[in-house]
Amino acid sequence: xxxxxxxxxxxxxxxxxxxxxxxxxxxxxxxxxxxxxxxxxxxxxxxxxxxxxxxxxxxxxxxxxxxxxxxxxxxxxxxxxxxxxxxxxxxxxxxxxxxxxxxxxxxxxxxxxxxxxxxxxxxxxxxxxxxxxxxxxxxxxxxxxxxxxxxxxxxxxxxxxxxxxxxxxxxxxxxxx
Amino acid sequence: xxxxxxxxxxxxxxxxxxxxxxxxxxxxxxxxxxxxxxxxxxxxxxxxxxxxxxxxxxxxxxxxxxxxxxxxxxxxxxxxxxxxxxxxxxxxxxxxxxxxxxxxxxxxxxxxxxxxxxxxxxxxxxxxxxxxxxxxxxxxxxxxxxxxxxxxxxxxxxxxxxxxxxxxxxxxxxxxxxxxxxxxxxxxxxxxxxxxxxxxxxxxxxxxxxxxxxxxx
Numbered sequence: 001x002x003x004x005x006x007x008x009x010x011x012x013x014x015x016x017x018x019x020x021x022x023x024x025x026x027x028x029x030x031x032x033x034x035x036x037x038x039x040x041x042x043x044x045x046x047x048x049x050x051x052x053x054x055x056x057x058x059x060x061x062x063x064x065x066x067x068x069x070x071x072x073x074x075x076x077x078x079x080x081x082x083x084x085x086x087x088x089x090x091x092x093x094x095x096x097x098x099x100x101x102x103x104x105x106x107x108x109x110x111x112x113x114x115x116x117x118x119x120x121x122x123x124x125x126x127x128x129x130x131x132x133x134x135x136x137x138x139x140x141x142x143x144x145x146x147x148x149x150x151x152x153x154x155x156x157x158x159x160x161x162x163x164x165x166x167x168x169x170x171x172x173x174x175x176x177x
Numbered sequence: 178x179x180x181x182x183x184x185x186x187x188x189x190x191x192x193x194x195x196x197x198x199x200x201x202x203x204x205x206x207x208x209x210x211x212x213x214x215x216x217x218x219x220x221x222x223x224x225x226x227x228x229x230x231x232x233x234x235x236x237x238x239x240x241x242x243x244x245x246x247x248x249x250x251x252x253x254x255x256x257x258x259x260x261x262x263x264x265x266x267x268x269x270x271x272x273x274x275x276x277x278x279x280x281x282x283x284x285x286x287x288x289x290x291x292x293x294x295x296x297x298x299x300x301x302x303x304x305x306x307x308x309x310x311x312x313x314x315x316x317x318x319x320x321x322x323x324x325x326x327x328x329x330x331x332x333x334x335x336x337x338x339x340x341x342x343x344x345x346x347x348x349x350x351x352x353x354x355x356x357x358x359x360x361x362x363x364x365x366x367x368x369x370x371x372x373x374x375x376x377x378x379x380x381x382x383x384x385x386x387x388x389x390x391x392x393x394x
Contacts, residue, residue: 020359020374027356056378063381066337066388067353069330073240073249074355077232082225085257089224092258 015046015053023060032057209273217264224264228257231274235281237355238365241347242285244335252288256281278365337384345380352377 022039029035035057036044047054204212204226212230215223235256239249259280260267267276338346344366351357351365359377363370 016378017371017374020377024358056382059378059381059385062385062388063349064353066334066384067349069327069334070350070354071331072237072354073244073246074233074237076240076246076249077236077253079229081232081253082228085228085254085261086221086225088254088258089261092262 011046012050012053015043015050016056018043019053019057019060023057029061032061035061210269213264213267213269213273216261217267224261227273231277232257234274234357234361235277237351237357238278238281238347239285241350241355242282242343243288248288252281252284256284259284272364275364279367282365337387340387341380341383345376345383348373348377349380349384 018039022036022043023029025038026035029037032047032054036047047057204215204222207215207223207226209227209230212223212227216227232253235253236249239252239256243249243252256277260277263280267273338349341349348362348366351362352359357365359370359373362368363373366373368376
């Protein structure tokens with residue numbers, strides 16, 4: 001009994017494997033006999049004896065009848081399609097070359113920018129270097145304008161550029177007057 | 178059942194067979210391998226020939242996944258544009274058709290992911306052109322109910338297919354609607370031919386059982 005069952009299941013496996021090929025060979029088949037026209041004799045015998053395998057073959061016919069309602073998309077393609085793709089490719093190529101142009105223009109611009117910025121940097125550093133030397137002179141001239149209550153200029157000893165001697169001399173001159 | 182024109186089997190290149198130099202041949206007479214080599218060298222005519230040769234199958238695969246006509250056209254175009262710009266990297270270890278199918282399937286899944294829509298969209302299944310045809314035929318009065326019956330039947334089938342796994346649905350459509358061979362479906366989905374047979378068998382059983390159940394209700 002066990003041997004019989006395992007033999008049967010092996011036959012069923014073979015049947016189902018070959019059934020697909022047999023069905024592919026008869027795309028227009030409407031009945032089981034037509035479906036198995038191209039199948040080997042052993043396959044036909046098995047279909048007659050095994051109800052499960054017969055049902056599997058009938059499923060193919062039923063599924064085919066159902067799916068016959070669906071339209072094929074392959075038929076949508078036509079001679080118009082290849083030129084349309086070539087136009088899209090040309091457009092894409094133009095887009096890529098435009099983008100490439102932008103990127104090749106940038107380095108040229110970058111070289112000019114480097115020159116301009118290094119000159120600007122040089123000028124700025126020269127100006128900064130000169131600036132601290134001119135600052136105290138400006139401060140002294142501003143302070144020299146200040147006068148005391150008598151109208152004499154006020155001399156701040158801390159900012160006096162001439163040193164202590166000059167300060168003492170100016171005080172002596174004041175007292176002498 | 179509509180049949181998609183078969184792609185020329187990939188054999189040894191005619192140029193390697195050696196009878197004539199490749200320059201003497203028209204693109205239509207060349208095999209895929211030779212055409213790909215020429216297209217890799219910027220030969221536009223060769224690439225156009227590859228499009229003409231494979232467009233029906235690309236439409237069929239994209240149609241099996243997306244169903245909407247507008248999406249199918251756009252994706253088919255995108256597939257060939259992508260193939261053109263990636264052709265230099267294609268080393269011809271696999272057949273050109275296999276490579277192209279993989280691009281098609283990936284582009285379709287990407288589109289579905291981006292749109293976050295279900296592959297079967299009933300209400301917009303008809304293109305504007307198809308809808309106009311239906312309205313025109315109904316206005317004429319000849320065969321009007323017949324067309325609406327057919328549309329209804331189509332929608333019923335698509336609803337049935339919706340219950341299947343996406344890959345099983347694609348397999349069934351490619352096999353029964355587009356006329357692909359089991360080996361070609363295996364190529365498209367990167368599966369073993371026996372796996373395709375088993376899955377086809379189960380998918381058919383599932384939709385037939387559903388129809389029977391609905392008939393009993």
